[in-house]
Amino acid sequence: MTTATVTNVRGAEQAETSWLASTAWAVVLGAASGSACVAVRLSFRLLQWVFVQQAGMLPIAAATLPPARRILTPIIGAALATLVVWMMRRSAPDLRFEEYVEAVRFRNGRIPLLSTVWRTASSAFSVATGAAIGREGSMIQFAAAISSWVGERSPLRNMSLSRQVTYGAAAAVAAAYQAPIAGVFFAMEIVVGEWAWSDIPQLLLASSTGWLISRLFLGAGPLFPVRGSLPITHDLFWVLPLSFVLGAVGPAYQKLLHISRAAKRLPFALLWSGLAVGVLALIEPKVWGNGDAALLGILQSKTLLPDIVILLASRLVATTFCVGTGTVGGVFTPTLFAGAALGFAAGHLLHNPEPSILAICGMGLLMAAVTHAPFMAALMAVELTGQWHLMTIILPCTMLASLIARTISRESLYAIASPEPAEFER
Numbered sequence: 052m053t054t055a056t057v058t059n060v061r062g063a064e065q066a067e068t069s070w071l072a073s074t075a076w077a078v079v080l081g082a083a084s085g086s087a088c089v090a091v092r093l094s095f096r097l098l099q100w101v102f103v104q105q106a107g108m109l110p111i112a113a114a115t116l117p118p119a120r121r122i123l124t125p126i127i128g129a130a131l132a133t134l135v136v137w138m139m140r141r142s143a144p145d146l147r148f149e150e151y152v153e154a155v156r157f158r159n160g161r162i163p164l165l166s167t168v169w170r171t172a173s174s175a176f177s178v179a180t181g182a183a184i185g186r187e188g189s190m191i192q193f194a195a196a197i198s199s200w201v202g203e204r205s206p207l208r209n210m211s212l213s214r215q216v217t218y219g220a221a222a223a224v225a226a227a228y229q230a231p232i233a234g235v236f237f238a239m240e241i242v243v244g245e246w247a248w249s250d251i252p253q254l255l256l257a258s259s260t261g262w263l264i265s266r267l268f269l270g271a272g273p274l275f276p277v278r279g280s281l282p283i284t285h286d287l288f289w290v291l292p293l294s295f296v297l298g299a300v301g302p303a304y305q306k307l308l309h310i311s312r313a314a315k316r317l318p319f320a321l322l323w324s325g326l327a328v329g330v331l332a333l334i335e336p337k338v339w340g341n342g343d344a345a346l347l348g349i350l351q352s353k354t355l356l357p358d359i360v361i362l363l364a365s366r367l368v369a370t371t372f373c374v375g376t377g378t379v380g381g382v383f384t385p386t387l388f389a390g391a392a393l394g395f396a397a398g399h400l401l402h403n404p405e406p407s408i409l410a411i412c413g414m415g416l417l418m419a420a421v422t423h424a425p426f427m428a429a430l431m432a433v434e435l436t437g438q439w440h441l442m443t444i445i446l447p448c449t450m451l452a453s454l455i456a457r458t459i460s461r462e463s464l465y466a467i468a469s470p471e472p473a474e475f476e477r
Contacts (some may be wrong), residue, residue, distance in 0.1 A: 053333075059471045064131075064453070065187055065196040069207075069209060069409055071209055071474040072207055073207060073253055074252060074253055074256060075207060076206075076207055076210065076215075076259050077218045077252075077253035077254070077256045077257040077260075078256050078257065079201070079319065080198050080201060080202065080215055080218045080219050080222065080256030080257050081218065081219070081221075081222035081256060081258065081259070081260030081261045081264075082199055082222075082260050082261070082264060083194075083198060083200045083201045083219065084194040084195070084197060084218075084219035084220070084221070084222035084223045084226070084246065084257070084261050085194070085222050085225070085226040085260060085261030085262070085263070085264035085265055085425045086175055086264055087190075087194040087196075087197040087198075087223070088191070088193075088194045088222075088223050088226035088227050088264075088265065089189045089226065089264060089265060089268045089269060090187065090262065091171060091193050091194075092186070092190060092227075092269060093268070094175060095175055095178050095179055095186055095267075096111050097233070098175050098176070098178075098179035099112070099178075099179040099180075100179050101179070102127075102128065102179055103116065107345075108340065108343060108344040109142045109162045109181050109339040109340030109344070110336045110337040110338075110340055110344040110345070111333050111336075111344065111388075112337050112339070113170075113181060113336035113337075113338075113339040116471065117455065118333055121329060121332050121333060121336070122326070122329035122330060122332070122333065124180045124181060124262060124329065125180050125182060125324075125325040125326070125328040125329045125332070125339075126322060126325035126326055126329055126455070127180060127325075127360050127452060128176045128177050128179060128181065128182065128325060129176075129177060129180070129182070129321040129322050129324055129325030129378070129422040130321075130322060131180075131366075131381065132174070132176040132177045132321055132378070132403025133319065133321045133322065134175040135169060135172045135173040135176065136169075136173055138169075139166070139169040139173075143165070143166075143169075143429050146163070146165060146166045146169070147163055147166060148163065148167065149161065149163060149166075149167040149197075150192070151191070151192055151195035151196070151216060151220055151242065152224065152241065152242055152465050154195070154199065154213075154216060154386075155213045155217055155242050155243065156243075156244065157391065159211065159212050159213055160199055160202060160212030160213035160214070160215060160216040160217075161195070161199060161203075161212060162195055162196040162200075162216065162264075164196050164197070164200050166195055167196035168193075168194060168196075170189070170192070170195045170379050171189050171192070171379075173379045174186070174188075174189035174379035174380050175189075177321070177373075177379060177380060178340075178341075178380060179361045180322065180449055181216075181327070181329075181332065181338075181339035181340060182325070182328060182373050182378050182380065183276065183338055183339070183340070183341075183342070183366060183369035183370045183372075183373050183385065184341065184370065184373045184374065184378050184379075184380030184381065184382070184385070184439040185341045185342075185381035185382055185383050185384040186341055186380060186381075186384075187227040187341070187381055187383055187384055188379075188380050188381015188382070188383060189379060189380055189381070190223065190226075190227045191220065191223040191227055191381070192388070192449045194219055194220070194223035194226070194261075194376045195216055195219050195220050195223060198215060198216050198218065198219020198220070198222075198223075199212065199215070199216050199219070201215075202215030202216060202219075214250065214253075216242075216245075217238050217240075217242050217243055217250070217254070217337075218238070218250075218254060218257035219257065219351060220234075220237065220238050220242045221235050221237060221238035221242075221254045221257050221258040221261070222231040222232040222234065222257045222258050222260060222261025222262075223260070223261060224238075224261075225258040225259070225261040225262040225265070226236045226262060226264060226265035227265070228272075228274060228431065228434070228435060229262065229265060229266070229271070229272025229273055229274050229434070229435075230272070230326065230430065230431055230434035230435060231255070231258040231259050231261075231262040231429040231434075232258075232430050232434060233427050233430040233434050234254075234258035234261070234262070235251065235254045235255055235258050235429055236424065236426045236427040237424070238254050238258075239254070240422075240423075240424035240425075240426060241422060241424050241465050242475055258473070260340055263415075267286075269346040271434075272434070272437075273347055273434060273435050273437040274343070274435050275343075275347050275350050275435045275436050276436065276437055277350050277407060277411070277436045277437060277438055278351065280438070281405055281407065281408045281411070281441070282405065282408075282441060283440070283441070283444070284403070284404075284405075286401070286403045286405070286408075287408065287412075287444055289397065289398075289401055289403070289446060290300070290409065290412045290416075290445075291448065291451075292446050292453045293394060293409065293412065293413065293416060293448075293450075294448040294455070295415055295449045295451070295452075295455060296393075296397075296457030296475065297390065297393060297394075297413060297416040297417045297420055297452050298420045298451065298452035298453070298454070298455075298456050298459075299394070299420075299455060299459060300417065300418070300423075301417060301419075301420020301421040301452065301456040301459075302418065302456055302459045302460040304386070304389065304403045304417070304420075304421055305421055305462065305463075305469040306460075307367075307371055307465060308371060308374050308375075308382065310375075310414055311371040311374055311375030312374070312375050312377075313375065314372060314375035314376045315376060315377050317327020317376065320375075320376035320377055321376050321377065322334065322439075323372070323376055323377060324372050324373045324375075324376040324378050326367070327369055327372045327373075328369050328372075331365045331368065331369050333366060335361060335362055335365045335366075335373065336416050337355075337362055337365075337366070338362075338365050338366055338369045340382050341380075341384040341385060341452070342366060342370075342388030342389075342454065343388075344382060344389055345362055345366065345385070345392075346387060346388045347390060349391050349395045349407065349410050350407050350410055350411065350436060351407070352405075352406065352407050354395070356396060356399040359377040359395055359396050361390050362392065362395065363389065363393070363396075365391070366385065366388065366391065370382065370385045376465050382464070383418075385416045386417060386418055386421055386464070387417075387418060387431070387435070389417055390413040390414045390415070390416060390417030390418060391410040391413050391414045392410070392413070393413050393417065394406075394411070394412050394414065394416070395407065395409060395410035395413065397409050397413070397476055398409050398410065401451070407442070408438075411432050411433075411436050411438055411445070412432070412441070412444070412445055412448065414428075414431070414432045414435070414436075415428045415431065415432030415433075415445045415448070416428070416445075416448060416449055416452040417452075418431060418432070418449075418454045419449035419450070419453040419456070420452045420453060420455070420456035421456070421463065422453075422463050422465060423453050423456060423457055423463040424453070424463075425446065425449035425450040425452070425453040426446070426449075428453075429440075429442060429445045429446040429449040430447045432445055432449075433445065
């Protein structure tokens with residue numbers, strides 16, 4: 052055997068060993084990220100029980116509370132969230148926060164853990180007391196920070212920290228939404244921003260690990276099950292014009308969220324958001340929370356068209372006000388609800404015998420329009436509902452909605468304007 056042959060064989064063996072090591076480490080990162088998501092979710096449930104003596108869906112708890120308490124609870128939560136922010140600034144004025152997408156693209160995956168812990172604590176009080184914001188945003192951010200912390204201690208020196216945080220983000224989405232395949236595409240389309248085909252095995256393993264841990268401690272999905280298999284009929288042709296409509300609605304929705312940030316200038320801004328949620332909850336208890344109960348009601352066709360209009364308007368006001376005042380959380384689940392509500396309303400107006408099928412399509416279409424991630428959006432819609440047979444219809448339409456949204460505005464929900472450090476309030 053020649054020297055060159057020996058060198059090639061050794062190189063191949065080292066490459067195989069490196070691939071196996073990175074694959075095994077992806078499982079470790081998936082387990083760490085999934086466990087972090089579960090820990091945050093359980094802490095939210097515990098804190099929610101402290102405030103409302105129920106650990107289930109927040110709107111159900113809100114409906115059982117007397118009017119005065121329904122108003123005061125979100126205000127108290129907002130006050131405590133404000134106190135956490137004040138304590139953070141007082142104890143560590145130079146503490147810096149980093150969003151996980153920015154960290155992966157600009158900071159080599161480094162996410163300060165301490166600032167993320169403070170932020171998660173602030174979010175916990177808001178989420179547990181009914182703020183109309185997505186809890187999953189804080190769960191994924193905290194899990195990504197844990198992945199960064201674990202990754203910095205990785206024995207694999209040839210694996211960048213950015214890649215490790217990307218694996219953790221995939222696992223976090225899978226754990227938060229019981230959607231392992233969507234988690235992979237979330238990591239590629241949104242976190243990395245490009246098709247990292249060589250990382251798919253590791254992403255899939257990390258995502259599946261996070262998903263399994265979530266199933267073990269939080270129960271099995273899908274999160275928003277639809278009974279039976281919805282029939283594919285000629286009425287689904289209406290998904291095509293709906294794609295154009297929601298493709299145009301996406302940028303408008305983002306613009307509304309952006310404009311709402313002016314509310315941060317209000318004195319004690321978070322308290323005003325708590326008051327808004329409390330008052331609106333007197334009209335519609337489903338204003339409380341991230342929209343999961345409202346979304347489930349739509350998908351199971353338990354909501355009438357007039358109620359949908361009132362609920363959509365109420366939640367839109369509450370969510371934009373919470374986002375605008377700086378409430379820590381995400382808008383992923385509220386956006387899924389908005390898309391489902393618009394699709395469901397379209398189904399009713401078109402006299403579709405199964406309006407929930409357009410609701411499922413609407414979830415994916417609006418999500419694709421605001422994130423510019425059509426594959427993730429289509430997969431999220433079918434994984435959350437279990438309606439996998441709709442994938443061949445939803446995917447082309449999410450691609451169309453995303454294209455229309457990109458034509459109107461190049462910015463997405465996860466757009467990064469510049470590599471400048473993020474503010475804590477963002």
